[in-house]
Amino acid sequence: MIRRIKGTQDILPGEIKRWQDLETVMRNVSRLFNFTEIRTPIFESSELFHRSVGETTDIVKKETYDFEDRGKRMNTLRPEGTASVVRSVIENKLYVEENLPLKLYYYGPMFRYERPQKGRQRQFHQFGAEVIGSDSPLADAEIINFAATFLEALKIKNVQVRINSLGDAESKEKYQKALREYLEPNIKNLCEDCNRRYVENPLRVLDCKIDKDNEALINAPKPYDYLSDKAKVHFEQVIMALESLGLNYKIDKNLVRGLDYYTHTVFEIDSDLETLGAQSTLVGGGRYNNLYSSLEGPDLGAVGFAFGVERLLLALEGINHETETDNIHAYFIALGDIFQTDALKIINDLRHGGLVIDYDFFNKNLKGQFKQADRMNPKFYLIYGEEEAKAGVVNVKSLTTKEQVQVKVEELYQYLVNQLTGRSCSGGCSSCDGC
Numbered sequence: 001m002i003r004r005i006k007g008t009q010d011i012l013p014g015e016i017k018r019w020q021d022l023e024t025v026m027r028n029v030s031r032l033f034n035f036t037e038i039r040t041p042i043f044e045s046s047e048l049f050h051r052s053v054g055e056t057t058d059i060v061k062k063e064t065y066d067f068e069d070r071g072k073r074m075n076t077l078r079p080e081g082t083a084s085v086v087r088s089v090i091e092n093k094l095y096v097e098e099n100l101p102l103k104l105y106y107y108g109p110m111f112r113y114e115r116p117q118k119g120r121q122r123q124f125h126q127f128g129a130e131v132i133g134s135d136s137p138l139a140d141a142e143i144i145n146f147a148a149t150f151l152e153a154l155k156i157k158n159v160q161v162r163i164n165s166l167g168d169a170e171s172k173e174k175y176q177k178a179l180r181e182y183l184e185p186n187i188k189n190l191c192e193d194c195n196r197r198y199v200e201n202p203l204r205v206l207d208c209k210i211d212k213d214n215e216a217l218i219n220a221p222k223p224y225d226y227l228s229d230k231a232k233v234h235f236e237q238v239i240m241a242l243e244s245l246g247l248n249y250k251i252d253k254n255l256v257r258g259l260d261y262y263t264h265t266v267f268e269i270d271s272d273l274e275t276l277g278a279q280s281t282l283v284g285g286g287r288y289n290n291l292y293s294s295l296e297g298p299d300l301g302a303v304g305f306a307f308g309v310e311r312l313l314l315a316l317e318g319i320n321h322e323t324e325t326d327n328i329h330a331y332f333i334a335l336g337d338i339f340q341t342d343a344l345k346i347i348n349d350l351r352h353g354g355l356v357i358d359y360d361f362f363n364k365n366l367k368g369q370f371k372q373a374d375r376m377n378p379k380f381y382l383i384y385g386e387e388e389a390k391a392g393v394v395n396v397k398s399l400t401t402k403e404q405v406q407v408k409v410e411e412l413y414q415y416l417v418n419q420l421t422g423r424s425c426s427g428g429c430s431s432c433d434g435c
Helices: 016-032 046-052 058-063 082-091 137-153 169-183 192-200 202-207 229-245 309-316 343-352 366-376 386-391 409-421
Strands: 043-045 065-068 074-077 102-111 123-132 159-165 249-251 263-271 281-287 302-308 330-334 357-359 380-384 393-398 404-408
Touching: 016 102, 016 137, 016 309, 043 046, 043 082, 046 058, 046 074, 046 082, 082 102, 082 123, 082 302, 123 137, 123 309, 137 159, 137 229, 137 263, 137 281, 137 302, 159 229, 169 202, 169 229, 192 202, 229 249, 229 263, 281 309, 302 309, 330 343, 330 366, 343 357, 343 380, 343 409, 380 386, 380 409, 386 393, 393 409, 404 409
Parallel strands: 159 249, 330 357, 330 380
Antiparallel strands: 043 074, 065 074, 102 123, 123 302, 159 263, 263 281, 281 302, 380 393, 393 404
């Protein structure tokens, strides 16, 4: 038997409702903030991710799925969403002045070769958003507020924004020099990856998961302390906006993000939900002002976030959500040969009116059809045979009230809609006089 590849998962019919509910909230909140969806290819030229995410990052060095196609071109399954959005904006010239700022969101599968664990797979899904074409601190606050509002809409409470600033190019240059000098006498006591990062990009040493509790890293200089005057003003205005929005935030001077393209604001939002265990972060993001120009595009300021959808679903396991059950509107029970009546036309007309209707494909007897119907949890049975066909009626039984009435075929759709929406009867049932 062929099995699924390690680090992937099947989303089965019994689980899909949770995904669909989350996706509905995602799209609704995106609409409230006036973000428009963009969809990009699942694989791109490897150069895109090497140049944007960074040659020295663990993602590029250890985790990307790279392959050579038949044209001898190197391609990569996308490990994150931002780089593809940037490429698309540049290639399709979406940055014309009257369109700015662009407010885009994306949703789809990403791929990283890392150790699978609960809430983290090798094929995983991201929901992300980007504000493109603005250097304003208000754009930073907008993207953070969007992420926080999305969590609120999912009924995830007790969240906290952790925020820091890496500063502009001047700030980062000064800070990296100070950090390299500080780490030099201690670097041999840190892990192998830290030693490599020290040479390639010392800022990424602070993102180490192995030595995060090492005193050398805890006491290391902080980016916040090397901000230029311009970077300080930007960060102060972001904080003022968060306070105005009433968001629960904390300045975390140790916070850095794992991708090389970040500048200025970086943030994460945490929750204290027990289902998340020690890894409490639900979303991360920040500003990346130099990414567009580094990929031969215009000089566009941008800021964004990305959620791991599997981690969100893991978080939601600990929350009681009131969701609609997967029942259908009605199950059509045919008495006798369904082909001898206009039963299929009745079913089709109801479906075209927006009602969810199902029926038997196995030529089961009456008892078997009722048993199958009960598995689908319908609101009504629609019982129809030769006698009903001759009289031009359908027997409608409510599973809620247990009452059964005869309804004229031409009145059936409106009767069901009225019952489902709580409106008064239209007079189509033969047991009343048009209540």
